[in-house]
Amino acid sequence: MDNRDIVIIGGGPAGLAAAISAYHAGVSDILILERENSLGGILNQCIHNGFGLHKFKEELTGPEYAERYVDQVHELNIEYKLETMVIDITEDKHVIAMNEIEGVIDIKAKTIILAMGCRERPRGALNIPGNRPSGIFTAGTAQKYVNIDGYLPGREVVILGSGDIGLIMARRLTLEGAKVKMVCEILPYSGGLKRNIVQCLDDYDIPLRLSHTITKIHGKERIEAVTVAKVDEFLKPIKETEEYVTCDTLLLSVGLIPENELTRKAGITINPKTQGPIVDSNLETSIPGVYACGNVLHVHDLVDYVSDEASIAGQKAAMFVKNSLISDDKFAVIAGKGVRYTVPSWIIDDSSIAMSIIRFRVDGVYKDHFVTIKLDNEKAYHKQKRILTPGEMEQVMILRKWIDAKPELKTIEILLEED
Amino acid sequence: MEKRQLTCINCPLGCQLEVVIDKGEIVSIENYGCQRGIEYAKKEIANPKRTVTSILPVIGGELPMVSVKTRTDIPKDKISECMHCLKDLKVGAPVKIGDVIVKNIGNTGVDIIATKKVDKKND
Structure with missing residues (x-):
């Protein structure tokens, strides 16, 4: 049996960004498991351009976007296994995988990052x-x-x-x-x-x-x-x-569906709306030390946001390994009127985090509606959008100062309003 | 006078712009939601450009195909000529991202470059 600090399942854009960020957060004992014969995931076949406008301020093709992360993984000497299929993960964080060379492998991980992506309906x-x-x-x-x-x-x-x-x-x-x-x-x-x-x-x-x-x-x-x-x-x-x-x-x-067979087998709680695991703002699932990011969590519109989200998962996983996460307390985030789901479902009560990103999708086409954030029925944010459509992922920030101003806070609600 | 309908691509509203053109000059633009629609219509009428991406077979590579693109966008009406020039082309491994595969494709002044790394196949 092998012991690892962080095992990442999936070597696509989410897995790669999570690995790099975990490394920079001070953990180098990382292993990426990828079932295909190369890193980069679905980006390798997306040869059209339009990737990276937010992240790199230029229009890259899929393979070019992937290469930027693959190159970093090589530079940092982060270990990966190709053509390796994970067949099981357990509640006590064993990862069972197999490949042609080693047969069945059993890895005991301190943390697992789920980055398996999604599949087509x-x-x-x-x-x-x-x-x-x-x-x-x-x-x-x-x-x-x-x-x-x-x-x-x-x-x-x-x-x-x-x-x-x-x-x-x-x-x-x-x-x-x-x-x-x-x-x-x-x-x-x-x-x-x-x-x-x-x-x-x-x-x-x-x-x-x-x-x-x-x-x-x-x-x-x-x-x-x-x-x-x-x-x-x-x-x-x-x-x-x-x-x-x-x-x-x-x-x-x-349509696309997050690929969560492994997640379900491990007994991790799934959000029926996203078909991905329920996570808190550290992107931790219902099993402590198991994180999720990218399309396995919820289907994203742009890969740039997958990379951003995965960086957070990598960083928090590294902090979990180093025992430096300070809080387990959390506030529930509620998807209110017009909002189909939110990711995360909980905000961690951590005063060192100045803001937390909430990503969501709306349940229909809305013109000139307002996106509202309520902290226990009190509006903290209210902004008009010319159009909201289910095809686009929306995001809002929850500022720590709002939370600090409400010592009795229980829930945070994201909703759409006509005025 | 010619009337053209364009869909603005700047945001999900997708305003259906109505542009009246006379002898190649824009006479009027209607039905735009914001300034970006006007800019889009001007560019799309005067000089519509696209980036073209495709694939080419690799000889002796670890992968059968390499992806390529025009380094910058090219005039829209040159797309099919560009694809025609690529039709029977093959590339020898190894290939790196950014390698020039075809110089000045279809006289556009733009090169075709590789967008994927393909190493030589180890036998």
Whole structure:
């Protein structure tokens, strides 16, 4: 059995940033476990640009963004194992993993940082009737085939769901010579960034069919066509609007879910709204010494925020190892009206922390609404936003001075108000 | 006179800008929510530019493909020419981030550079 101060599960953007920050906080006995054959995670297949605008004030491609962190991991001699799959974590912080060379390994960790990222919702989550032919991929799988392996999954493509990966793939496949016939979105608005709608669809005259979905898949061996229909206000397909659209490929870009099989097996409490673990402002889960960051915690819109969040997890994990965390007391953070969830769910009562970031998503499209923070029914913050959409992650700061001014404080509520 | 509709990309509002153009000159911009919309419309009408990213096969590399991009953005109407120039290209390993793969692609004055490190394959 191996003993480690910090074991990080996942070598993507969250795991890398957590490792670097833990190192700088004074702990060097760190091990990153990565199941793929290289560090960098999903960034390696995101060859488009637009990463790092907040963090580095320049537009990088995914691999370039990853390289900045991978280089630091190498410079600091932080240890990692590739092609190593974690199969279990236990409540007493054993990490059981396996790889081809060492077989099954058992590592006793002082702290664990969960950084496993998320995965795409598969076809099975959608209930589209029809056969099970080949040619149906999640957008991310198609992205891997094109950008990592270098082959085209099909020539005549329909995309269901207007998430950013689907939009990016619409452009990518078009540039590689495929015909992308349409992107269907069941909601009356797209969850993707405006920039991607303009630069991935409009630039190439690819139609975005809002309030449309796929009601049937045709084909036996390979997909041959889909039936596309408009939906009513209750998202029910309208029979008379059905249209037969030929294609040899269907891509699904219908949402991401944090990948928490290991977390659940360890008995860590999960937030049903995010499908990620419930954490406090130190990003500690319900098991002391187990931290979570990045898309395993909640799905982020920008990798820049993943890196920031992971740095906090790394720093706090290092402090846990060094026994320098001063407080366990905490205040509950409540997701009020219009707010689907908040991360964290608790703010640690630590007077040395000047401010804590609360990230949240709203539950619909809100124009000219106010984001309000209430400390036990008293407004501490009230700011108007021109637009709030579920596709974008919002953030607010909880200032320590507000907490200090309320000695009897119990709960902090984030909510939306009309005025 | 020509009327063009643009979606502003600066924020999630995505204002549907209505731009009237006469002989290549902007006559009017309507339906913008803020100043950024006007700036966006001006640039998008006068000289729309995009960064192009793609992949190329690597010979003798530890990975089959290397990702590449135009070092800066290029005129939008040069995108397909740029992709055409890349069509049959292969790159020899090793490749580093920033290596120039094609100089002055499609006479845009912009180079194609590698965005991923690919080492030589160890046999």
